[in-house]
Amino acid sequence: xxxxxxxxxxxxxxxxxxxxxxxxxxxxxxxxxxxxxxxxxxxxxxxxxxxxxxxxxxxxxxxxxxxxxxxxxxxxxxxxxxxxxxxxxxxxxxxxxxxxxxxxxxxxxxxxxxxxxxxxxxxxxxxxxxxxxxxxxxxxxxxxxxxxxxxxxxxxxxxxxxxxxxxxxxxxxxxxxxxxxxxxxxxxxxxxxxxxxxxxxx
Amino acid sequence: xxxxxxxxxxxxxxxxxxxxxxxxxxxxxxxxxxxxxxxxxxxxxxxxxxxxxxxxxxxxxxxxxxxxxxxxxxxxxxxxxxxxxxxxxxxxxxxxxxxxxxxxxxxxxxxxxxxxxxxxxxxxxxxxxxxxxxxxxxxxxxxxxxxxxxxxxxxxxxxxxxxxxxxxxxxxxxxxxxxxxxxxxxxxxxxxxxxxxxxxxx
Numbered sequence: 001x002x003x004x005x006x007x008x009x010x011x012x013x014x015x016x017x018x019x020x021x022x023x024x025x026x027x028x029x030x031x032x033x034x035x036x037x038x039x040x041x042x043x044x045x046x047x048x049x050x051x052x053x054x055x056x057x058x059x060x061x062x063x064x065x066x067x068x069x070x071x072x073x074x075x076x077x078x079x080x081x082x083x084x085x086x087x088x089x090x091x092x093x094x095x096x097x098x099x100x101x102x103x104x105x106x107x108x109x110x111x112x113x114x115x116x117x118x119x120x121x122x123x124x125x126x127x128x129x130x131x132x133x134x135x136x137x138x139x140x141x142x143x144x145x146x147x148x149x150x151x152x153x154x155x156x157x158x159x160x161x162x163x164x165x166x167x168x169x170x171x172x173x174x175x176x177x178x179x180x181x182x183x184x185x186x187x188x189x190x191x192x193x194x195x196x197x198x199x200x201x202x
Numbered sequence: 203x204x205x206x207x208x209x210x211x212x213x214x215x216x217x218x219x220x221x222x223x224x225x226x227x228x229x230x231x232x233x234x235x236x237x238x239x240x241x242x243x244x245x246x247x248x249x250x251x252x253x254x255x256x257x258x259x260x261x262x263x264x265x266x267x268x269x270x271x272x273x274x275x276x277x278x279x280x281x282x283x284x285x286x287x288x289x290x291x292x293x294x295x296x297x298x299x300x301x302x303x304x305x306x307x308x309x310x311x312x313x314x315x316x317x318x319x320x321x322x323x324x325x326x327x328x329x330x331x332x333x334x335x336x337x338x339x340x341x342x343x344x345x346x347x348x349x350x351x352x353x354x355x356x357x358x359x360x361x362x363x364x365x366x367x368x369x370x371x372x373x374x375x376x377x378x379x380x381x382x383x384x385x386x387x388x389x390x391x392x393x394x395x396x397x398x399x400x401x402x403x404x
Contacts, residue, residue, distance in 0.1 A: 024358055034381055045353045070348060071347075072336075072339060119379070119383070122324070122325075123324075123379060124329040126273075126325050126328055126332070127328050127331070127332035128332065129332075130332035130333040131327070131332040131335065132330075133333065134274075134334075135215065136372070137274060138340070139348070143272070143273065143274075145270060145273075146273075146341070146350075146351075146353055147350075147351065148340075148350040148351075151348055177321070178326060181271070184386035184388075185381070185390045188387045188389070188394070189390050189391060191387065191391045191394060192392060192394010
């Protein structure tokens with residue numbers, strides 16, 4: 001006797017059930033691999049854009065050089081992007097190895113480790129982008145109430161490149177958010193139970 | 203014939219299985235309710251601490267007043283905390299109603315809505331705290347390279363209260379992070395399957 005559909009307590013292993021889930025599983029794994037590659041590339045691009053950005057201005061006879069190290073938030077962004085790039089590279093290798101072996105993640109401690117790592121990276125990068133964006137807004141518009149002057153009028157080219165770097169970082173952290181949802185799916189479905197066992201109202 | 207344990211494909215509904223899961227479910231729901239209450243209180247506290255903070259300084263005959271509106275990041279923090287407080291209150295009401303009706307969440311669209319809301323709030327608050335913390339660091343230490351001067355030497359009491367507000371906001375957003383993991387658990391376990399159906403290596 002075989003049952004088809006979700007929410008049925010089966011006596012035998014249903015063929016449709018397993019194969020359809022395998023298709024979902026394959027798609028999720030491919031999406032995860034693509035996202036991790038995209039994140040790795042974006043993180044490297046963001047770090048390079050910001051870290052290599054400099055501009056020299058000559059005011060009378062004094063030379064002034066703008067660098068990302070002038071702003072702590074940018075240093076934090078570069079470091080966090082470096083971390084994410086290294087982490088993503090390691091995860092890409094893991095994904096590729098798993099796909100080559102054709103294995104499915106049913107190991108709770110590993111799923112917890114991946115979930116935690118992804119969560120930390122997502123929150124870290126979003127906080128770093130938030131802080132860098134705040135600094136960028138201050139640099140662009142100044143803060144008259146505090147007599148903090150605009151610096152982007154003076155260092156236009158420098159500011160533009162920083163803006164591109166922050167936009168890349170934002171795109172990367174949004175991808176990281178989607179990825180952390182995927183790894184949450186990978187972890188918590190391991191705790192799923194057949195719904196017919198105790199169905200509640202709602 | 204009855205089976206006890208996870209990973210077994212049961213012909214009958216196992217009694218132990220359902221009841222142990224109900225205990226876990228009850229604990230998760232209580233933890234969720236407590237966390238949502240804590241978050242609501244912390245969000246209100248953070249918004250009040252920052253929004254009510256003012257300090258007047260007299261420099262010669264000119265009166266200067268420091269307010270949270272002088273810094274855009276603080277305005278963003280107050281608004282995001284207001285949003286979180288309202289959202290948490292609505293969610294607390296939902297949790298209490300569900301507990302009173304004794305119902306279990308097995309409704310995928312609702313679980314998706316709660317998960318998405320919690321994720322947005324968690325990332326929003328963390329980005330807001332990141333931006334506010336960056337502003338606070340600038341206010342405390344200045345940025346000599348950009349000729350942005352420290353303002354906390356002048357407005358000591360104001361800065362201390364803002365610091366307390368940001369610390370409260372950080373605590374709130376960390377609670378929000380834990381809560382969003384709980385709602386991810388609530389959603390994705392609905393996609394869980396009996397592991398014996400197709401066991402992979404790893």
